[in-house]
Amino acid sequence: MPTGTISLKARLILYHRGRILLLKQTKPNGGNYTLVGGTVESREFARQSLVREAYEEAGVRLRERDLELVHVLHKTIGDDHRLVLYFKAYKWGGELQAKETHKFKEVEWFYLDGLPKNLTSTVRHVLQQYRQGNLYSEYLKR
Known part of the structure; x- marks a missing residue:
């Protein structure tokens, strides 16, 4: 039986005036657009992780009670499995800036109908599934 890792991540779908927030990666990290979020660390729950990650990455201040689970992605990369919990929020504070330079x-903010071409394939998949009302999807990374 193959041995792989299992990881848990949390990502944010943050809305403001009909647009969603995306981070643009630096060139060495792919140069694509992605959602705020990251790995749920030990002794953290997913919402706690997302509150922390949103501030660390983008200066966004969130409250756990304002985060609503809207999608669960099961992604495989080789033998590794990743569960990603996507939370939606409309309420937030802080000063937006890419903090982990x-x-x-x-x-940047983008309308759902005007997403950048260089959006990561995973985020494109999840946003499509979310817009179709699907709570769960699977994604095989090749």
Whole structure:
């Protein structure tokens, strides 16, 4: 039986005036657009992780009670499995800026009908599934 890792991540679908927030990665990190979020660390729950990650990455201040689970992605990369919990929020505070400048160079708002061409394939898949009302999807990364 193959041995792989299992990881848990949380990502944010943050809405403001009909647009969603995306981070643009630096060139060494792919140069694509992605959602705010990251790995749920030990002794953290997913919402706690997302509150932390949103501030660390983009200066976004969230409250756990304002986060609503809207999609669950089961992604495989080789033998590794990743569960990603996507939370939606409309309420937030803070001052937007790409704070982890070694990973991200910009924070930008986009309309769902005008997403950038260089959006990561995983985020494109999830946003499509979410817009179709699907709570769960699977994604095989080749």
